[in-house]
Amino acid sequence: EAQVTQNPRYLITVTGKKLTVTCSQNMNHEYMSWYRQDPGLGLRQIYYSMNVEVTDKGDVPEGYKVSRKEKRNFPLILESPSPNQTSLYFCASSLRGVDTGELFFGEGSRLTVL
């Protein structure tokens, strides 16, 4: 089954404790991206990647890191989480890119930073 898989789905952590949210897709998509969803703000793009070793900032990259060492994986790293990073995070992928292609989303990872 074609899918985007995120882990963990739910996480509660404390300020400053590094964490990684994994994202994997099995559709051989070139494009992958991370979004955060906050009430009243919709989805905002954090980082995206056009292919292996090619990443770029979205609209809200501060406090986040990403890497794309393999085509299928695009982890989101919070080196020192803070409470303002409490949010619902989505990973998405697309065959080529967002301007012509559909985005396929994971089910989301709800992160709480205390």
Added chain:
Amino acid sequence: AQSVTQPDIHITVSEGASLELRCNYSYGATPYLFWYVQSPGQGLQLLLKYFSGDTLVQGIKGFEAEFKRSQSSFNLRKPSVHWSDAAEYFCAVPSPGGYQKVTFGTGTKLQVIP
């Protein structure tokens, strides 16, 4: 920079009634436009997309949307709403010029009453 406005935060309709969700964009040229749906606890799923050509596009689940350049709008419609349509709906516009960013509207939450 482009922007996407969904003026209705929350809409309630009766089952069987018609539905129209509004989306306005600001953009220099004819944009690509998308509508996504997010069911409770799920990721986003593409409903329909407009690239060019016919300004009335059909999507999944009986939805359609009409692109109106003169009004900078891309409103989503459904003739008869089902209880299973209760969800949050997002309009989205990719960045122009090959920049692989997507701007999402803030979403409209649809409630369906019996």
